[in-house]
Amino acid sequence: MIPGLEPVPLRELQALGSVRNWEFEGQLDELPSLTPVRGNLQAEHRGNILEVSGSAQTIICFCCDRCLKQFNRKLSTQVNELIWLGDPEAAEAMAEQGLDASSVDGLVECLDPRGSFEPERWVFEQLSLQIPAVNFCGDDCSGMPQAANQAxxxxxxxxxxxxxxxxxxxxxxxxxxxxxxxx
Ligand SMILES: [Zn+2]
Known part of the structure; x- marks a missing residue:
């Protein structure tokens, strides 16, 4: 749990009428890291849209898929995202706001306007997207254990x-x- 990143009702952000800022440092329960996750986050309620931007970084210990040794890698992310507040099927209304739900990369995030924005979840998701599908410790990788070392x-x-x-x-x-x- 990262202190200060508790869920905030969207209505509260709307009532704020300006950008809400978070500076944070702490550990994500679902993504254990060697160093605390540090970063900042901004969210602005703009009617049908929540604009979220921010950056976060940390260092995570991975296990190499090839040599099975552990190694550390820095994860960092910098994102600016528009989250649709309303019916995910409302493609026409989204288009009016410049969101194209049908485009290839138009995987528009949606939130129920009566619900909450979860900053910690957002940070977790953005960092998780930076984790490579294959973990490879680098050019000095000693290769598969045994097979390579056996005379x-x-x-x-x-x-x-x-x-x-x-x-x-x-x-x-x-x-x-x-x-x-x-x-
Ligand atoms: Zn390796």
Missing amino acids: PHASLSAAADPRWQALLSLRADVGEESEVSRD
Whole structure:
């Protein structure tokens, strides 16, 4: 719970008649982070629309999908969003406000005008969108555990499969030859 980011009734924002500002610092319950989530947020009620903008940043510990090591990554977001206050089916009214519900990226967020705006949820959603689908620790990634670290000979000599025997004896022959040629 981030102190100060409690839900605020939309009617309250409407009655305010101006921009409401939040400065915040704290931990999101649903997104554990190494450093507190810090940022700021502004919301303005404009009749049929709530304009929300803000930025937030934190550092999160991820587990690399490839080498399974943990690594830290900074997450930051800066967003300006228009939230439709009313019927999500009211495409015509949305268009009048410059919101296109049918466009490719027109996934318009909607809120019940009688409900509340949840600043903490908004911050959580914006940061969550920044989390990559695949976690990769970077160019120094050591790769998959075991497979990359195992010496090729180890798997060969350890194999109980008799079919490897021919290869093992071949390797032994090559070793003897090279010793001879070195003399
Ligand atoms: Zn890795």
